[in-house]
Amino acid sequence: MAGMQEVVDYLRAKGHVQAAKDVVKAFSQPPKKWASAPSTKTLGVETRLVQGHAPQPDPYGAANMPVYVTATFQQASATEFGDFDYTRSGNPTRTALQSAVADAEGCNHCLAFSTGMAALAAVVRLCSSGDEVLLSDDSYGGTYRLLAKGAKEAGVTVKYVAMDGPDGPARLERAFTDRVKLVMVESPTNPMQRVCDLRGLSAVCKKHNALLEVDNTLMSPLLQKPLALGADIVVHSATKFICGHSDTMAGVCCVDDEALFKRLYFVQNAEGTGLAPFDCFLALRGLKTMALRVDRAQQNAIAIASYLRQHKLVTKVYYATSDDHPDRELHLSQATGGGCVVCFTTGDVELSKHVVSATKLFSITVSFGSVHSLISCPCDMSHASIPAEVRASRDFPEDIVRVCVGVEDPRDLVADFEQAFASYRSFSLGGMTITSPI
Numbered sequence: 001m002a003g004m005q006e007v008v009d010y011l012r013a014k015g016h017v018q019a020a021k022d023v024v025k026a027f028s029q030p031p032k033k034w035a036s037a038p039s040t041k042t043l044g045v046e047t048r049l050v051q052g053h054a055p056q057p058d059p060y061g062a063a064n065m066p067v068y069v070t071a072t073f074q075q076a077s078a079t080e081f082g083d084f085d086y087t088r089s090g091n092p093t094r095t096a097l098q099s100a101v102a103d104a105e106g107c108n109h110c111l112a113f114s115t116g117m118a119a120l121a122a123v124v125r126l127c128s129s130g131d132e133v134l135l136s137d138d139s140y141g142g143t144y145r146l147l148a149k150g151a152k153e154a155g156v157t158v159k160y161v162a163m164d165g166p167d168g169p170a171r172l173e174r175a176f177t178d179r180v181k182l183v184m185v186e187s188p189t190n191p192m193q194r195v196c197d198l199r200g201l202s203a204v205c206k207k208h209n210a211l212l213e214v215d216n217t218l219m220s221p222l223l224q225k226p227l228a229l230g231a232d233i234v235v236h237s238a239t240k241f242i243c244g245h246s247d248t249m250a251g252v253c254c255v256d257d258e259a260l261f262k263r264l265y266f267v268q269n270a271e272g273t274g275l276a277p278f279d280c281f282l283a284l285r286g287l288k289t290m291a292l293r294v295d296r297a298q299q300n301a302i303a304i305a306s307y308l309r310q311h312k313l314v315t316k317v318y319y320a321t322s323d324d325h326p327d328r329e330l331h332l333s334q335a336t337g338g339g340c341v342v343c344f345t346t347g348d349v350e351l352s353k354h355v356v357s358a359t360k361l362f363s364i365t366v367s368f369g370s371v372h373s374l375i376s377c378p379c380d381m382s383h384a385s386i387p388a389e390v391r392a393s394r395d396f397p398e399d400i401v402r403v404c405v406g407v408e409d410p411r412d413l414v415a416d417f418e419q420a421f422a423s424y425r426s427f428s429l430g431g432m433t434i435t436s437p438i
């Protein structure tokens, strides 16, 4: 596995002197490690993630949580009830996963859903007809679709607020009415990497007695702990870092408050959106390596962001912990790293599409948080459900490329970008600029 020095040597050998310096600087700051939540636990989270999921007691001493593939659980008698009766309502493998995620997120309760969208839909179900939801105007496309169409049909009004930056809380305050029951936000946003002041937003929500939901998917349960910053509900698309291998769909809702947990559990049980036992097993297996994967993917992302920043065909790089990110300090006041998603623009939609298509090691696909690297043009993929005019009104560049960095050898990833950029040319012909792959 390539260490930091090998990456630096590689970048120097390729003439990327500044990128090499950036990587040295990024890696020489001792990592603050994982974001912490109030905890009485003595073992480190890496230890807890790999240990402690085995059932107690188990007749065979299983080292791992078995998959309880059963729809029903027998009762001892007509009047004696066990811990579980029906898998829609509860299953031991799901309970093991929920406890492990709650431990990683540092919260009292977790519910595992069939997908991240099912988890978000359960949160929106907390609202009734006539209520208002304030949604960050830079949200995941699926969340936008859920709110813009689904919630509207249920009589819930949705308003979009630019909640990012130091002025976000003041803008949220101005948008509040008595009908607002729920505020939904992501930080950093994806792909624009806009940072929201979670403490400030939470203070505004508390003042108005509204719930603050934070979609923490981009940060994983390790890099940012929104509940400790004042959020009421944290959602993850567990399809991403928790499962980690692009092979399982799952979502989780994390809360501290008992009454809120019961309301969300009611929705999950009533609508039958709990995660199936085998998927719980896969998510549990993913969790064991989550700390290693997040650490490595983030190191690779720092190297790639540095490389892209000095590239002459790149006009802007978006990464929350880059020196030139306007809200870097705000981000670092509430999270311990930038994660694995790096975005960039080229000033030319054709060039962006060319680079996406020409890379060989990056799968062209939606999603992130997987062991392997992915690349996409969000306007055509993950954010296509946001109409083009809405994207334009939110300064969402059509030429943006999203790179979701995996755990591969960073030298290979940088070299792949080198060849992808190098295979593009642009020339003038009769006053027109013609661009084409070489």
Ligand SMILES: Cc1ncc(COP(=O)(O)O)c(C=O)c1O
Binding pocket: 115, 116, 117, 118, 140, 142, 186, 190, 215, 217, 218, 236, 237, 238, 239, 249, 250, 251, 367
């Ligand atoms: C930030 C974010 N939230 C929620 C979701 C939805 O999760 P899922 O695809 O697991 O339903 C996604 C999916 O990409 C996402 O990126």
